[in-house]
Amino acid sequence: MSSSKAFSADFDSTRYRLLTEASEAKDGDCVLYWMGRDQRVEDNYAMLAARGIAKEQNVPLKVVFPFYTSFNDMSVRQFTFMSKGLEEVERDCRALNIPFMVKVSSPDQVAETVSEAAKEHKAGAVVSDHMPLKIFKEWNAAVAADLDKSDVPLFQVDAANVVPVWVASDKQEVGARTLRPKINKLYSRYLKEFDKVEANTEKCDLGPLTNWKEVLGSLDAKKVDLSVSVPSTFVPGRTAAMAAFQDFCDNKLKKYADNRNDPNLDVQSGMGPWIRFGQVGFQRLALNVKKLGKYSDGVAAFIEEGVVRRELSDNFCFYNSNYDTLTGAAGWARESLQLHSTDAREYTYTKEEFEKALTHDDLWNAAQIQLVNEGKMHGFLRMYWAKKILEWTTSPAQALEWGVYLNDKFSFDGSCPNGYVGVGWSVMGVHDMGWKERDVFGKIRFMNYNGCKRKFDIFNFVSKYEPAAGNALAAGGEIAVEKKAKKSAKKQKTK
Ligand SMILES: Cc1cc2nc3c(=O)[nH]c(=O)nc-3n(C[C@H](O)[C@H](O)[C@H](O)COP(=O)(O)OP(=O)(O)OC[C@H]3O[C@@H](n4cnc5c(N)ncnc54)[C@H](O)[C@@H]3O)c2cc1C
Structure with a gap:
C-alpha cells in the first residue's frame, strides 16, 4: 500500500x-x-x-x-x-x-x-x-x-470486502476465530456510507450500445458448456438484487439466525449470485440491515456470514495460491488424506453419475438436482454434498476437482473464493481442525445422512425433487420414506 x-x-x-x-x-x-x-x-x-x-x-x-x-x-x-x-x-x-x-x-x-x-x-x-x-x-x-x-x-x-483484504490481515488466517477479532476491530472504520459517483462533465463519445447477443455468442464453445440451462430463479442485475434483498429483510431475516441451516425453510438471503458478480457489494447489504434497527440476532448472523466468513475466503485465496489443490491444505489434513487415500470406498461414482444425480443417496441426489435446476444449492446441503463427493470418489484430489467443477458449472455464485473455500473446507479441512480419524476421511470432519435427519425433514426436501428417490433406488440405496417407515416400525416394537 x-x-x-x-x-x-x-x-x-x-x-x-x-x-x-x-x-x-x-x-x-x-x-x-x-x-x-x-x-x-x-x-x-x-x-x-x-x-x-x-x-x-x-x-x-x-x-x-x-x-x-x-x-x-x-x-x-x-x-x-x-x-x-x-x-x-x-x-x-x-x-x-x-x-x-x-x-x-x-x-x-x-x-x-x-x-x-x-x-x-x-x-x-x-x-x-x-x-x-x-x-x-x-x-x-x-x-x-x-x-x-x-x-x-x-x-x-x-x-x-468491507475491510480490505490486505488490511484485515497480513497472513493466511487459521480460521474464522482468528480473523474475526481482526475484522471486528476495523469494521466500523470501514463500514461507511458510499459517495455517489459523479457524472463526467466533459463531452464524451459514449459510442453505440453493446450488442450483448454478439458478446454472449463469442463464448469459447470448446471451454464453456453452452448446453447448461439458465433458470429464472435469479434475475440478473442490481435492481433485481435489491428487490430480492428487500424481500429477505421483510420476510426472512427474522428467522435467519435460527433457521438458515434448514433446507426446507427458505430463509437464506439468496444474495450469493449477485454478490459473486459484484452486482451488489456486501457493504451495501450490511449498511441496509443495520439501518433496520430490528432482528438483531438475524443481523448479527448475516454479518458474520457476509463479512467474517466471506472475507475469510478472500483471505485464503489471497495468501494461498494453492487454494484449488490439495497442496493448499494444512499439513495435518494433507497427511491424513494421503494416509487414507487407498482405503476401500463403499461406493464410487463417475463424474457423469454425480452430475446426473445417480447416486444411491436420495438426499444427495435431491441436492444435486436443486443445484442443476435452480442454479444454487441450499447452504447447509452444500457441505453434505461436497463431503459425500470425498467419500464416493477414488481419491481426495479427484473429489476436490469434481466438487469445484460441479459447483462452478451449475451454481450461479460459483467460480469465486467462497466456492474454492467451501469445497476446500469440505474435502481438505480448510479453516477446520482434525476430527476423530475414520476411513476415507481420515481426520477431515465427517457428515452423514443421520446427522442431516436430526437437523431437518429429509423426506420433505427430497420429495420436492422427484427423480432423487427413484435414482437412489435404482443405484441400490434406501430412500428417506422407507427409512422413516422402518424407524417408526422399530419404535412400535420397542413400546
Ligand atoms: C461445498 C461448498 C461450496 C460453496 N460454494 C460457494 C460458492 O460457489 N459461492 C459462494 O458465494 N458461497 C459458496 N459457499 C458458501 C455458502 O454456502 C454460500 O455463500 C451460501 O450458501 C450462499 O447462499 P446465500 O447467498 O443465500 O447465503 P446467506 O446465508 O444469505 O449469506 C449471505 C452471503 O454471505 C456469504 N456467506 C454465507 N455463508 C458463507 C460461508 N460459509 N462462507 C463464505 N461466505 C458465506 C455469501 O456471500 C452469501 O451470499 C459454499 C459452501 C460449501 C460448503
Whole structure:
C-alpha cells in the first residue's frame, strides 16, 4: 500500500495498493477503470477511486470491461447472468456520461486488451478492482508491467470486502476465530456510507450500445458448456438484487439466525449470485440491515456470514495460491488424506453419475438436482454434498476437482473464493481442525445422512425433487420414506 498524489485527500489510502513503479497519474485524456469483479456503478470503491482521480486530473472517466470468452468451469448459465448484469452497468454508466467499453477477449488476451485500451484512450492512470483468484493476479501483473513502460500507474482497489483484504490481515488466517477479532476491530472504520459517483462533465463519445447477443455468442464453445440451462430463479442485475434483498429483510431475516441451516425453510438471503458478480457489494447489504434497527440476532448472523466468513475466503485465496489443490491444505489434513487415500470406498461414482444425480443417496441426489435446476444449492446441503463427493470418489484430489467443477458449472455464485473455500473446507479441512480419524476421511470432519435427519425433514426436501428417490433406488440405496417407515416400525416394537 502506498499513498499517491493521484487521489484526493479524502480517499482512504488503505483501500488500494499500487501495482506499478509509477505512482502518480500522468497527463492524459482520461482515467480508465478496468472493471473485473465489481460489476456495478453504485457502492463501488474502485469506480469512486477512478472517478476521483479523473476529477483531480480534469479528465473524464472511462470504463473498460474485457469480456472473457471462458473462465475456469463457468458455463453459459453464469455468463448469461453476468452479461445481463453488465447491461444494467452500461445503462448506469451512460446515464452518468461515462463511456463503457466491452471488449471480447480470450483469457489469454485480457491483459493485452486492458493495456491497449489504456494506450488507445491515453489513460493517465488505470484503476482495477480486486479478485484474489490466480488468473486475476496474473492479468493485473501483466497490465502493471506494460503500464510501467509508459509510466502510467495501476491502482488496485479492494471494492468487494468491507475491510480490505490486505488490511484485515497480513497472513493466511487459521480460521474464522482468528480473523474475526481482526475484522471486528476495523469494521466500523470501514463500514461507511458510499459517495455517489459523479457524472463526467466533459463531452464524451459514449459510442453505440453493446450488442450483448454478439458478446454472449463469442463464448469459447470448446471451454464453456453452452448446453447448461439458465433458470429464472435469479434475475440478473442490481435492481433485481435489491428487490430480492428487500424481500429477505421483510420476510426472512427474522428467522435467519435460527433457521438458515434448514433446507426446507427458505430463509437464506439468496444474495450469493449477485454478490459473486459484484452486482451488489456486501457493504451495501450490511449498511441496509443495520439501518433496520430490528432482528438483531438475524443481523448479527448475516454479518458474520457476509463479512467474517466471506472475507475469510478472500483471505485464503489471497495468501494461498494453492487454494484449488490439495497442496493448499494444512499439513495435518494433507497427511491424513494421503494416509487414507487407498482405503476401500463403499461406493464410487463417475463424474457423469454425480452430475446426473445417480447416486444411491436420495438426499444427495435431491441436492444435486436443486443445484442443476435452480442454479444454487441450499447452504447447509452444500457441505453434505461436497463431503459425500470425498467419500464416493477414488481419491481426495479427484473429489476436490469434481466438487469445484460441479459447483462452478451449475451454481450461479460459483467460480469465486467462497466456492474454492467451501469445497476446500469440505474435502481438505480448510479453516477446520482434525476430527476423530475414520476411513476415507481420515481426520477431515465427517457428515452423514443421520446427522442431516436430526437437523431437518429429509423426506420433505427430497420429495420436492422427484427423480432423487427413484435414482437412489435404482443405484441400490434406501430412500428417506422407507427409512422413516422402518424407524417408526422399530419404535412400535420397542413400546
Ligand atoms: C461445498 C461448498 C461450496 C460453496 N460454494 C460457494 C460458492 O460457489 N459461492 C459462494 O458465494 N458461497 C459458496 N459457499 C458458501 C455458502 O454456502 C454460500 O455463500 C451460501 O450458501 C450462499 O447462499 P446465500 O447467498 O443465500 O447465503 P446467506 O446465508 O444469505 O449469506 C449471505 C452471503 O454471505 C456469504 N456467506 C454465507 N455463508 C458463507 C460461508 N460459509 N462462507 C463464505 N461466505 C458465506 C455469501 O456471500 C452469501 O451470499 C459454499 C459452501 C460449501 C460448503
